[in-house]
Amino acid sequence: MSKFEALAGNEAVATAMRQINPDVVAAYPITPQTSTVQTFANYVADGLVDTEFVTVESEHSAMSACVGASAAGARVMTATSANGLALMWEIVYIAASTRCPIVMGLVNRALSGPINIHCDHSDVMGMRDSGWIILFSENGQEAYDNLIQAVRIAEHPDVLLPVAVCQDGFITSHGMERVEIYEDADVRAFVGEYRPQWSLLDLEHPKTYGPLDFYDYYYEHKRQQVEAMQHAHRVIQEVAEAFNRTFDRDYGLFEPYRLEDAEVAVVVANSTAGTAKVVVDRLREEGLKVGLLKPRVFRPFPAEELAEALAHLKAVAVMDRSISFGAMGNAGPLFLELAAALALRGVRMPMADYVYGLGGRDILPREIESVYRDMLRVAETGQVERMVTYLSVR
Amino acid sequence: MTDMVEIRWHGRGGQGVVTAGKLLAETALGTGQYFQAFPDYGPERMGAPIRSYTRLSSRPITIHSQVENPDVVLVLDSTLLGTVSVAEGLKEDGILLVNTGMQPQEVREITGFHTGKVFTVDASHIAIEEMGREITNTPMLGAFARATGLFDTDTLIEQVRHWFGSKVSPEIVEANIRALRRAAEEVVEG
Numbered sequence: 001m002s003k004f005e006a007l008a009g010n011e012a013v014a015t016a017m018r019q020i021n022p023d024v025v026a027a028y029p030i031t032p033q034t035s036t037v038q039t040f041a042n043y044v045a046d047g048l049v050d051t052e053f054v055t056v057e058s059e060h061s062a063m064s065a066c067v068g069a070s071a072a073g074a075r076v077m078t079a080t081s082a083n084g085l086a087l088m089w090e091i092v093y094i095a096a097s098t099r100c101p102i103v104m105g106l107v108n109r110a111l112s113g114p115i116n117i118h119c120d121h122s123d124v125m126g127m128r129d130s131g132w133i134i135l136f137s138e139n140g141q142e143a144y145d146n147l148i149q150a151v152r153i154a155e156h157p158d159v160l161l162p163v164a165v166c167q168d169g170f171i172t173s174h175g176m177e178r179v180e181i182y183e184d185a186d187v188r189a190f191v192g193e194y195r196p197q198w199s200l201l202d203l204e205h206p207k208t209y210g211p212l213d214f215y216d217y218y219y220e221h222k223r224q225q226v227e228a229m230q231h232a233h234r235v236i237q238e239v240a241e242a243f244n245r246t247f248d249r250d251y252g253l254f255e256p257y258r259l260e261d262a263e264v265a266v267v268v269a270n271s272t273a274g275t276a277k278v279v280v281d282r283l284r285e286e287g288l289k290v291g292l293l294k295p296r297v298f299r300p301f302p303a304e305e306l307a308e309a310l311a312h313l314k315a316v317a318v319m320d321r322s323i324s325f326g327a328m329g330n331a332g333p334l335f336l337e338l339a340a341a342l343a344l345r346g347v348r349m350p351m352a353d354y355v356y357g358l359g360g361r362d363i364l365p366r367e368i369e370s371v372y373r374d375m376l377r378v379a380e381t382g383q384v385e386r387m388v389t390y391l392s393v394r
Numbered sequence: 395m396t397d398m399v400e401i402r403w404h405g406r407g408g409q410g411v412v413t414a415g416k417l418l419a420e421t422a423l424g425t426g427q428y429f430q431a432f433p434d435y436g437p438e439r440m441g442a443p444i445r446s447y448t449r450l451s452s453r454p455i456t457i458h459s460q461v462e463n464p465d466v467v468l469v470l471d472s473t474l475l476g477t478v479s480v481a482e483g484l485k486e487d488g489i490l491l492v493n494t495g496m497q498p499q500e501v502r503e504i505t506g507f508h509t510g511k512v513f514t515v516d517a518s519h520i521a522i523e524e525m526g527r528e529i530t531n532t533p534m535l536g537a538f539a540r541a542t543g544l545f546d547t548d549t550l551i552e553q554v555r556h557w558f559g560s561k562v563s564p565e566i567v568e569a570n571i572r573a574l575r576r577a578a579e580e581v582v583e584g
Contacts, residue, residue, distance in 0.1 A: 178428055362459055
């Protein structure tokens with residue numbers, strides 16, 4: 001029997017880590033991720049897990065220890081935020097290209113400067129070309145569920161890529177909500193035992209990790225990473241189906257909310273999608289045909305499915321919690337990629353981007369409502385007045 | 395309870411504001427309700443004014459913005475009355491509950507909150523008498539239960555036993571329960 005607990009998002013993630021019982025965790029505390037690792041460290045101290053907990057002096061070392069342990073054949077996890085992720089940078093790429101199935105709890109926070117510890121998505125958007133699989137979570141429940149699925153996705157023999165599971169810093173990482181926690185045995189059965197195919201410690205079959213790799217084979221190894229990402233697209237859906245069957249959930253590549261008969265929709269990830277659902281319900285009561293699409297899988301980007309899900313709309317707005325400085329229109333990365341996805345598939349409709357919530361700036365239902373009202377007007381006129389709006393900036 | 399109730403807590407760092415919010419969330423969990431409890435994080439300093447929020451509902455809560463217009467405001471430290479606008483955004487028919495020896499009418503004058511309901515209870519005095527320390531979160535929960543009628547005191551007491559049971563001595567648990575009960579009895583409306 002599962003049970004309901006009052007948990008902050010970070011505690012939910014730490015609980016998943018306890019149930020998964022990884023061989024190695026190497027992490028360094030950083031706000032707002034700290035309580036994940038702190039809670040997990042208690043589990044280690046209390047003997048609730050068998051994990052070798054590697055305390056390191058920086059995130060660069062944390063990710064390095066993760067890569068080493070993963071190459072040795074261990075099931076490995078870590079957690080970080082913002083500047084911690086930035087300090088890992090060099091090894092973040094190496095983890096992916098060395099095909100280490102590491103799972104990371106990433107608590108989204110603004111990348112300084114000026115110094116800011118609150119939520120936005122500038123940290124994860126920076127790693128979007130690093131070769132990691134990236135999943136978004138609306139709340140603590142989804143962060144918990146995604147973390148469990150991430151282990152099976154990462155370790156699938158056709159994938160062998162690291163996975164980052166995102167949730168919003170403070171908003172859900174420190175917000176206590178009702179979370180359904182499954183039986184330890186059920187979670188362990190779901191993730192299964194990790195049987196590494198390419199362990200460094202398998203002395204019968206010697207391997208080399210991380211050698212020099214110049215113009216002779218480097219390119220082929222990059223091409224293999226592409227193939228792994230292509231497989232991940234399928235495996236993520238297979239794992240979601242198995243998870244949905246086992247735990248009675250409804251995970252897919254994204255979550256459509258009252259989208260089917262909508263004329264106008266907003267695309268927004270993580271906790272703000274939850275607030276947007278309230279707005280959709282309210283506007284629906286007025287008879288307005290509005291819907292929502294909440295991305296779950298950001299890498300690999302499910303371009304075809306997204307285009308198909310949005311094709312019937314008269315207008316779509318994307319809400320971005322980060323800016324791709326200097327990119328077209330100084331828009332946000334989610335908008336840019338979605339616009340390209342739709343255009344290349346011949347799905348033509350007016351689109352606009354709304355940057356919001358940088359550095360933890362609160363996003364209120366009435367602000368999201370203003371986005372819907374803008375788009376309802378755009379749907380009528382067919383004209384977008386402004387491609388990018390910086391919502392509620394002073 | 396069908397609609398959502400939004401609560402804002404005012405206190406100072408170290409007074410147990412966050413714990414009180416969590417305790418209320420645990421109580422909601424125990425009674426099968428949906429809830430959110432989240433602090434307004436800034437630099438965390440002992441004694442600095444802090445706010446914390448709780449949402450309660452019989453249905454799943456998906457909203458993740460701050461609470462703008464609370465139904466209930468709880469003030470754990472009356473010295474905040476002069477420095478923080480505790481009634482800001484409070485719904486016209488809302489409830490303001492303050493830990494103070496003052497009468498509700500005096501609180502109305504200081505805060506400018508002339509509609510809704512105002513409750514006062516000297517939770518600090520009760521805490522010192524019953525627990526020997528000015529920790530006001532549990533007595534304030536007792537006063538909250540009485541003022542709002544959202545929970546009965548016995549349900550809260552059960553939660554206090556559950557929450558503190560494994561963390562502190564039985565004497566401290568009982569002292570907390572006595573304080574909670576007294577505050578529920580001594581809270582006054584005006």
